[in-house]
Amino acid sequence: MSESSGRPAGTAGRSGGQDASRESAAAAVLASERQRPRWPDGAHCAVMLSFDLDGPALWLDEDPGVWHRPRAFSLGAYGPWRAMPRILRLLDRHGAAASFFVPGWVAETWPQAVRAVAEAGHDLGHHGYLHELFYGRPLAEQRDILIRCSAIFRNVAGVTPAGFRTPSGDAAAETFELLEELGIGYSSSMRGDDRPYRWVLNGRSSDLIEIPARWELDDFPQFGYNDDPPAATGGDRIASLTGTLGNWRREFDGYYSRGLCYVLIMHPQVIGTPGRMLALDGLLAHIRSRPGTWLATGSQIAQWWRRVSPP
Ligand SMILES: [Zn+2]
Numbered sequence: 631m632s633e634s635s636g637r638p639a640g641t642a643g644r645s646g647g648q649d650a651s652r653e654s655a656a657a658a659v660l661a662s663e664r665q666r667p668r669w670p671d672g673a674h675c676a677v678m679l680s681f682d683l684d685g686p687a688l689w690l691d692e693d694p695g696v697w698h699r700p701r702a703f704s705l706g707a708y709g710p711w712r713a714m715p716r717i718l719r720l721l722d723r724h725g726a727a728a729s730f731f732v733p734g735w736v737a738e739t740w741p742q743a744v745r746a747v748a749e750a751g752h753d754l755g756h757h758g759y760l761h762e763l764f765y766g767r768p769l770a771e772q773r774d775i776l777i778r779c780s781a782i783f784r785n786v787a788g789v790t791p792a793g794f795r796t797p798s799g800d801a802a803a804e805t806f807e808l809l810e811e812l813g814i815g816y817s818s819s820m821r822g823d824d825r826p827y828r829w830v831l832n833g834r835s836s837d838l839i840e841i842p843a844r845w846e847l848d849d850f851p852q853f854g855y856n857d858d859p860p861a862a863t864g865g866d867r868i869a870s871l872t873g874t875l876g877n878w879r880r881e882f883d884g885y886y887s888r889g890l891c892y893v894l895i896m897h898p899q900v901i902g903t904p905g906r907m908l909a910l911d912g913l914l915a916h917i918r919s920r921p922g923t924w925l926a927t928g929s930q931i932a933q934w935w936r937r938v939s940p941p
Pocket residue numbers: 682684688757761797798
């Protein structure tokens with residue numbers, strides 16, 4: 631966007647000097663808020679439904695002792711084992727495409743769930759092998775994990791993962807150069823925007839698209855709970871369904887009114903309980919009732935953004 635777009639004509643001429651540059655900065659800030667992203671076929675906003683199919687890998691990363699603790703292990707296994715059929719049915723009923731970020735080990739352990747995701751036309755994305763933290767990990771190890779997991783997905787589901795979401799916390803700046811080098815088209819890991827953008831890598835605008843998400847649209851901070859290993863650290867809490875789904879619905883209305891990219895992060899082991907599935911069903915019906923809502927996979931959003939937002 632040019633700095634002058636949206637500035638009232640003739641303002642600089644009247645004010646002069648420092649006042650003019652202050653006004654022009656203010657106008658540019660206002661213009662950037664007024665500028666709405668463009669979506670396919672004149673859609674009002676984009677919606678990306680995403681699921682991190684962590685299974686027990688989420689707990690194993692924090693505490694390897696979980697391998698020998700059946701209750702904690704079973705809490706994670708509920709996702710691929712019990713929740714996935716419900717989630718896939720729900721998506722099918724709403725005609726909604728979604729994006730699944732899956733650790734390689736989960737794909738090896740529950741291959742049928744991952745195959746069903748690919749067969750239904752949803753996106754599959756990288757999420758580590760055992761949900762490892764990428765931040766602070768040597769680059770060679772990060773590369774090995776990504777290459778190994780691509781081979782697993784090809785083997786299990788016949789597809790190459792198109793996207794990436796950083797598991798267990800932050801990633802390093804070099805991780806994103808690696809994603810580009812390996813031909814991974816998008817990341818959905820950051821928190822600093824409500825629109826997609828191109829990653830700037832080594833000083834140039836790259837083809838790697840970020841589709842950022844937000845903690846308030848993540849089911850884990852609301853509903854994720856375990857006593858041992860503890861989550862969330864610091865106290866028991868499972869938020870109310872009415873409050874959380876009400877927040878998600880109001881956020882969607884806000885994104886819709888401003889034409890932004892609404893990204894829900896969900897975890898099958900968390901969102902897949904019977905009551906939460908009913909609540910999600912209601913939210914999807916609300917989203918579907920708004921005309922001009924583009925429900926798309928991460929790959930589709932990234933592809934579109936590359937077209938309409940030149941480097
Ligand atoms: Zn995860």
